[in-house]
Amino acid sequence: MAAWTTEFKQRFKPGEVDFRKSQAELFNAQALIYITLPKDLSLWSVHDIGAFTQTLVLSATAQGLASITAYELVKFPTLVKEIMAIPDSETLAVGVALGYASTDPLNSFSPNKLTLEQIATFKD
Ligand SMILES: Cc1cc2nc3c(=O)[nH]c(=O)nc-3n(C[C@H](O)[C@H](O)[C@H](O)COP(=O)(O)O)c2cc1C
Helix, strand or coil, X not given: CHHHHHHHHHHCCCXXXXXXXXXXXXXXXXXXEEEEEECCCCCCHHHHHHHHHHHHHHHHHHCCCEEXXXXXXXXXXXXXXXXXXXXXXEEEEEXXXXXXXXXXXXXXXXXXXXCHHHHCCCCC
16 A cells, blocks of 8 residues: 555646545446455355455456446445445445546556565475
């Protein structure tokens, strides 16, 4: 997140984009998807949630849609659960906003990723 902030400040001049507004307006997305997890499952299911969500956004990309996985969408879980009629037996894990991307410069920001060598250790 620290690297993200540094990159963001390098990429945009102050006031050039409105990051907070975009978050507050839920990215102005045409659709929101909420990923939930039954509370009685084991912690292993946390792995499945990540895999499922990634496959979902890759599939959306393949269909020409933009997406963003976001904490911002589940910041008020009680409200979301009420509006979406999610039962108490489910944990609200994360949200994914989907839609056709506008030309807002915010949508062109894609922070650098660590290289393979930085995240993996190879042994002969
Ligand atoms: C669990 C999770 C929660 C996230 N929450 C937010 C968020 O609330 N707001 C946001 O702008 N990006 C959030 N992100 C980051 C974006 O989903 C995305 O990874 C980032 O904008 C980089 O996009 P890119 O990987 O397509 O370059 C979150 C990512 C994850 C995995």
